Amino acid sequence: MKHTFAVVLTPDPDDGGYVVTVPALPGCITEGDTYEEALQNARDAIALYLEYMRDKGEPIDEVPPSTITFVEVG
Structure with a gap:
């Protein structure tokens, strides 16, 4: 059975x-050097x-x- 999950990719300013x-999925966290790698690692995780x-x-x-939406403040 296939499942679809929202993932949030946040750029890492320190390490790239x-x-x-x-x-x-609380605690399900991963990373990747590129956008594509991050998505593949998310699938694996x-x-x-x-x-x-x-x-x-x-x-x-x-x-x-x-x-997911954006809210402007200020």
């Missing part, structure tokens, strides 16, 4: 590349996270699509 978080949940017998809840 991107830090990737998965809001629906999510797959491992889901495998761990399956091994522990925990349910994998369907997560509704996220909406």
Whole structure:
């Protein structure tokens, strides 16, 4: 079964590349030197996270699509 997750790629100003978080999966964090590498690492990290949940017998809840927007302040 395929799952779709929102991922957040944040540029890392100190080391370059991107830090990737998965809001629906607490603690699922990875990184990559390029945008493409960061996305592939996110796929790998999510797959491992889901495998761990399956091994522990925990349910994998369907997560509704996220909406990401920007808010201007000041």
